[in-house]
Amino acid sequence: MAKIIVHVDLNAFFATAEQIRRPDYVGKPVIVGGLGPRGVVSTASYEARKYGVHSAMPIGEARMLCPNGIFLPGDYPYYEMLSRSFFGYLKNYSSLVEEASIDEGFVDMTSLLSKTKDPLSVLASLQRGLLEQIGLRCSIGVGPTKFLAKMASDMKKPMGITIIRRKDIKKMLYPLPIDNFFGIGKKTAAHLRSKGINTIGDFASETVNNEFEMKKFFGKRFDYYVDSINGYGDDVVNPERPDPKSVGHSRTFMTDTDDFAEIKAVIEELSKEVGERLSKEKKKCKRIVVNVKDTNFKVSSKSINLNEPIIESEDIIKLAKKLFADNYSGKMIRLVGVTAGNLVPLKDRNAQMSLFDDGEYDEDKTQVLVDSLNRKANKKVVMIASEALKKNGY
DNA sequence: TCTGGGGTCCTAGGACCC
DNA sequence: TCTGGGGTCCTAGGACCC
Numbered sequence: 001m002a003k004i005i006v007h008v009d010l011n012a013f014f015a016t017a018e019q020i021r022r023p024d025y026v027g028k029p030v031i032v033g034g035l036g037p038r039g040v041v042s043t044a045s046y047e048a049r050k051y052g053v054h055s056a057m058p059i060g061e062a063r064m065l066c067p068n069g070i071f072l073p074g075d076y077p078y079y080e081m082l083s084r085s086f087f088g089y090l091k092n093y094s095s096l097v098e099e100a101s102i103d104e105g106f107v108d109m110t111s112l113l114s115k116t117k118d119p120l121s122v123l124a125s126l127q128r129g130l131l132e133q134i135g136l137r138c139s140i141g142v143g144p145t146k147f148l149a150k151m152a153s154d155m156k157k158p159m160g161i162t163i164i165r166r167k168d169i170k171k172m173l174y175p176l177p178i179d180n181f182f183g184i185g186k187k188t189a190a191h192l193r194s195k196g197i198n199t200i201g202d203f204a205s206e207t208v209n210n211e212f213e214m215k216k217f218f219g220k221r222f223d224y225y226v227d228s229i230n231g232y233g234d235d236v237v238n239p240e241r242p243d244p245k246s247v248g249h250s251r252t253f254m255t256d257t258d259d260f261a262e263i264k265a266v267i268e269e270l271s272k273e274v275g276e277r278l279s280k281e282k283k284k285c286k287r288i289v290v291n292v293k294d295t296n297f298k299v300s301s302k303s304i305n306l307n308e309p310i311i312e313s314e315d316i317i318k319l320a321k322k323l324f325a326d327n328y329s330g331k332m333i334r335l336v337g338v339t340a341g342n343l344v345p346l347k348d349r350n351a352q353m354s355l356f357d358d359g360e361y362d363e364d365k366t367q368v369l370v371d372s373l374n375r376k377a378n379k380k381v382v383m384i385a386s387e388a389l390k391k392n393g394y
Numbered sequence: 395t396c397t398g399g400g401g402t403c404c405t406a407g408g409a410c411c412c
Numbered sequence: 413t414c415t416g417g418g419g420t421c422c423t424a425g426g427a428c429c430c
Binding site: 034036037038039040058059060061062064065101220221244245246248249251252335337 | 396398399400
Binding site: 042055100101102103104182183184185186187188221287299300301302303304305 | 424426428
């Protein structure tokens with residue numbers, strides 16, 4: 001039996017979030033993004049889109065197109081709070097809710113919708129309720145797999161409801177341009193177009209008629225594409241929020257720079273933020289990566305794996321600075337970034353076990369245990385404090 | 395008008411080991 | 413004399429998504 005997977009995609013989420021707390025912004029062109037000289041648009045309200053403003057557009061261009069727009073810097077803690085309400089709301093319809101990103105989720109509604117005579121009206125009331133209770137608009141897509149649900153929610157925006165059954169694939173997806181295929185981006189689309197593959201239908205027949213070549217070119221991705229296009233892809237909605245695999249921060253300089261001292265100061269700041277993120281996530285890292293983007297937007301990276309996991313900002317700073325200094329060409333750069341990878345749980349195995357193992361008293365182990373308990377206690381206080389701040393702030 | 399910042403996953407070559 | 417085959421780890425780069 002095919003599942004009924006629902007993809008719920010918030011429309012212009014950040015812009016709508018701003019309109020929720022500022023009713024005087026409703027109906028106006030709201031543009032959320034980086035406001036500096038090198039910022040880009042993160043989200044534009046539908047009013048702003050009428051002027052041609054869209055995501056990833058340089059903010060300067062957006063100002064030209066929409067001089068009367070309301071330009072806002074973005075408030076991620078607030079968006080995250082609204083996002084939590086959104087996912088909480090979805091859980092009214094199924095316990096199987098997967099957070100695909102801050103503004104979209106998959107819901108396995110097989111059990112509810114297969115018993116309903118009129119699934120469309122259930123979805124319409126989900127959509128209406130979200131708007132009435134939280135103020136958020138969404139597009140809803142339904143299909144037997146996550147891929148089809150995702151493609152469906154993309155077809156009618158804002159406030160659309162679209163269903164793609166397996167038997168609808170040819171009719172509904174084949175005519176779409178290849179660029180609309182979720183998982184095929186700009187580069188691959190350009191490559192495919194250069195071979196005369198312009199639509200999803202062209203692509204589907206190519207996977208059959210030219211299987212060998214396609215397999216060679218796409219490698220592992222080929223199977224994902226074939227499954228997706230035939231309606232047999234991933235249909236497992238995972239309600240567990242996955243552990244992060246890396247945490248990183250990067251910064252674009254106001255103007256390109258080759259000032260070694262300036263760059264090192266920024267690396268220090270970024271490293272500190274990474275260290276703070278690690279302790280918030282209760283992780284240590286066994287890998288540090290330093291990224292550099294040059295004036296031509298070419299990105300390069302230097303990284304090192306560590307035998308012993310680290311978490312202290314001081315350690316991250318030292319390694320990041322060294323990675324940069326050892327490889328810096330002296331040329332102007334646009335961006336620098338620091339990322340911690342190969343994350344492992346903060347819990348110290350030895351410290352955890354030392355209370356219960358062979359019973360011998362070991363001063364070192366005991367100290368490690370005490371330290372780890374102290375750290376935990378501190379963290380709890382910090383967490384309680386930040387919750388209280390949040391409550392007062394909003 | 396001049397291109398952000400946060401991530402995930404995959405590939406490929408070389409090192410190293412058995 | 414002249415050069416295996418498999419497996420895993422490390423590193424760099426790239427595509428993609430929101």
